Amino acid sequence: MPLRLTPLLQKRLTPRAQAMIESSLAYFPELDGKSITVGYTRKHLGSATVVYRKGIISQLVIRLKVRKLSYQTIGHELTHLVQGLAGGDRRAASPVRGEHIPSGEKQCDIWTLARDKIFCDDAPTYIRMPRVMRERWPAYAETVRDLCIAAIEKRKSHRLYIRWLEAEIRRLPQRPPEKISPEQLELPFGQG
Numbered sequence: 592m593p594l595r596l597t598p599l600l601q602k603r604l605t606p607r608a609q610a611m612i613e614s615s616l617a618y619f620p621e622l623d624g625k626s627i628t629v630g631y632t633r634k635h636l637g638s639a640t641v642v643y644r645k646g647i648i649s650q651l652v653i654r655l656k657v658r659k660l661s662y663q664t665i666g667h668e669l670t671h672l673v674q675g676l677a678g679g680d681r682r683a684a685s686p687v688r689g690e691h692i693p694s695g696e697k698q699c700d701i702w703t704l705a706r707d708k709i710f711c712d713d714a715p716t717y718i719r720m721p722r723v724m725r726e727r728w729p730a731y732a733e734t735v736r737d738l739c740i741a742a743i744e745k746r747k748s749h750r751l752y753i754r755w756l757e758a759e760i761r762r763l764p765q766r767p768p769e770k771i772s773p774e775q776l777e778l779p780f781g782q783g
């Protein structure tokens with residue numbers, strides 16, 4: 592996949608960060624064969640731009656802050672590109688996965704986490720969640736991802752699926768974060 596790195600990014604890019612960007616792209620078949628420019632930003636975690644010329648996509652750009660780079664951030668910005676593709680280029684083939692990703696930051700977080708576990712290495716920025724969950728994110732990551740997948744399913748019949756998702760997430764700290772098997776739950780009541 593053609594990947595263009597801006598000179599400013601090249602100066603800062605570590606081999607590890609480059610490998611992270613390349614392996615992230617493998618999870619985005621919608622971007623297959625598209626030329627993507629990757630630049631550097633110091634202001635935000637990242638940004639994404641889809642440039643149109645005469646109604647046709649002429650450039651896909653993401654910018655990343657290399658320090659503390661996470662798959663979450665890379666995935667978020669690539670999801671923005673997919674959102675952008677859905678928005679305009681009438682000549683573009685419809686996305687591989689069938690359904691368009693709706694625009695919006697929270698939507699971007701939801702579809703990024705749902706896409707693959709690899710993008711759950713850091714807490715999402717825009718989905719609202721209790722602070723304790725951000726502090727102990729690894730303990731909650733898998734459950735939040737499952738909820739995001741459920742929310743995408745729920746969207747088909749439920750207009751307020753993001754509200755539903757955030758309400759479910761808000762309740763999580765009230766439950767023990769570690770997955771507890773039924774046997775463990777029964778322990779205090781067992782015959783032992």
Ligand SMILES: [Zn+2]
Nearest residue numbers: 667671696699
């Ligand atoms: Zn964003």
